[in-house]
Amino acid sequence: MKAKLNYLVHRLRESFWFLPALMTIAAAALSVLMLRLDRELHLSITGLLPWSHGLGFVNARLIMSTIAGSIITVASLVFSMTLVALTLASGQLGPRLLSLFMRDRMTQLVLGTFVATFVFSLLVLSGLGDPSDPGEVPPRASIFVALVLTLVSFGLLIAFIHHLATSLHADNVVARMASALTQQIEKLSGAAARSGETGSQLDNPWVDGQVVESAQGGYLQTIDVDALVALAEAQDTEIKLLYRAGNFVCSGEAIALVRDGCDALEPVASGVRSAIVFGPKRTHAEDPEFAFQAIVEIALRALSPGINDPYTALTCIDWLAEALTRVLNGSLPDCVHRDEQGRARLRAVPLSVDGFFNTAFNEIRQSARGNVAVLIRLAETLARLANIAGSAEQKEAIQRHADMLARACERSVEEALDKQDVQDRFDDIKAALAT
Numbered sequence: 383m384k385a386k387l388n389y390l391v392h393r394l395r396e397s398f399w400f401l402p403a404l405m406t407i408a409a410a411a412l413s414v415l416m417l418r419l420d421r422e423l424h425l426s427i428t429g430l431l432p433w434s435h436g437l438g439f440v441n442a443r444l445i446m447s448t449i450a451g452s453i454i455t456v457a458s459l460v461f462s463m464t465l466v467a468l469t470l471a472s473g474q475l476g477p478r479l480l481s482l483f484m485r486d487r488m489t490q491l492v493l494g495t496f497v498a499t500f501v502f503s504l505l506v507l508s509g510l511g512d513p514s515d516p517g518e519v520p521p522r523a524s525i526f527v528a529l530v531l532t533l534v535s536f537g538l539l540i541a542f543i544h545h546l547a548t549s550l551h552a553d554n555v556v557a558r559m560a561s562a563l564t565q566q567i568e569k570l571s572g573a574a575a576r577s578g579e580t581g582s583q584l585d586n587p588w589v590d591g592q593v594v595e596s597a598q599g600g601y602l603q604t605i606d607v608d609a610l611v612a613l614a615e616a617q618d619t620e621i622k623l624l625y626r627a628g629n630f631v632c633s634g635e636a637i638a639l640v641r642d643g644c645d646a647l648e649p650v651a652s653g654v655r656s657a658i659v660f661g662p663k664r665t666h667a668e669d670p671e672f673a674f675q676a677i678v679e680i681a682l683r684a685l686s687p688g689i690n691d692p693y694t695a696l697t698c699i700d701w702l703a704e705a706l707t708r709v710l711n712g713s714l715p716d717c718v719h720r721d722e723q724g725r726a727r728l729r730a731v732p733l734s735v736d737g738f739f740n741t742a743f744n745e746i747r748q749s750a751r752g753n754v755a756v757l758i759r760l761a762e763t764l765a766r767l768a769n770i771a772g773s774a775e776q777k778e779a780i781q782r783h784a785d786m787l788a789r790a791c792e793r794s795v796e797e798a799l800d801k802q803d804v805q806d807r808f809d810d811i812k813a814a815l816a817t
């Protein structure tokens with residue numbers, strides 16, 4: 383339950399509407415507070431605002447209506463133009479650019495400020511009293527707050543235009559995706575360090591068991607590990623998952639196995655289904671390979687004949703090397719989850735170094751045939767990673783991809799000097815792996 387709640391909180395924090403909605407609610411509450419202060423403490427507040435002594439109801443209504451109208455007009459125009467720019471940029475960098483833009487805090491802050499200013503001005507305008515009532519006074523402090531919010535909104539608008547111009551640059555987009563990826567890898571390494579175990583520690587392995595079928599189809603987005611461990615402990619059994627976050631599962635397909643000997647299969651199956659969340663798309667919450675694929679997608683588009691931008695592909699390879707460096711220097715979490723007595727209760731599908739290398743390099747290598755610059759950069763990256771590889775698993779993954787890259791270069795590189803450059807990199811890989 384805790385894992386699912388954390389997942390929902392994560393999705394809520396990353397949703398585009400969450401921060402603007404909070405700011406709008408705060409603006410509505412502020413308008414009620416300011417109108418009340420204006421009515422009850424207007425003498426002392428007016429003394430703090432000498433410029434508003436001659437402000438009457440007519441001018442107050444005109445100012446607030448002007449602010450509300452101009453704010454919503456400018457916001458609509460700017461964000462419409464922004465979506466046009468994003469649509470054009472996503473054709474080059476991929477549709478995931480839109481989701482990256484929607485998660486951007488600066489974008490959410492600017493939109494929230496504009497909407498909050500509009501709501502505040504509209505509510506203050508609707509709360510203006512009757513001018514014929516001698517007990518009513520113009521809400522001078524509320525108007526002052528509205529003017530401040532307007533100035534802040536237009537200041538943020540200028541900053542947003544600069545932010546948008548820089549954030550749509552391909553190098554900055556790749557760097558932001560790589561930053562999120564490295565943070566995710568560090569979380570995996572931290573979890574592995576806390577557990578003190580690795581994915582290879584599998585005691586009493588078993589293959590067959592009672593099948594648990596999925597009640598729905600879609601991408602597996604999150605797994606409540608704590609709930610599954612508690613479920614298996616309560617039924618004194620063991621559960622083996624057949625998929626991990628990021629995999630697509632069809633309805634009616636086997637998603638888990640329950641160790642033979644469990645007498646209450648139906649309650650366990652129901653608990654397994656409720657602990658797994660499916661959705662229409664992959665997310666990066668528990669799926670680090672998805673973040674790798676987001677960078678790979680930009681590289682593939684850059685290598686396509688329609689775009690033909692090898693420099694962006696080189697940038698993607700460099701940041702993939704940074705992420706893989708974190709993988710090689712860290713450790714992957716244990717796929718066996720145990721109860722407090724140390725008994726294995728849940729076996730998940732493990733992450734592997736080879737899987738990360740496949741996701742990072744396979745499609746780029748396949749699309750880079752004939753592009754000598756990209757092939758050389760791939761070889762340089764493998765040589766760099768070979769220098770820090772420590773375990774046999776890591777060296778085997780690098781050697782396998784070096785062999786595939788060598789065969790691709792042999793088939794697609796024709797110039798003798800280019801072949802020599804590539805061969806020099808492979809010699810570096812061989813020397814590093816032999817150390």
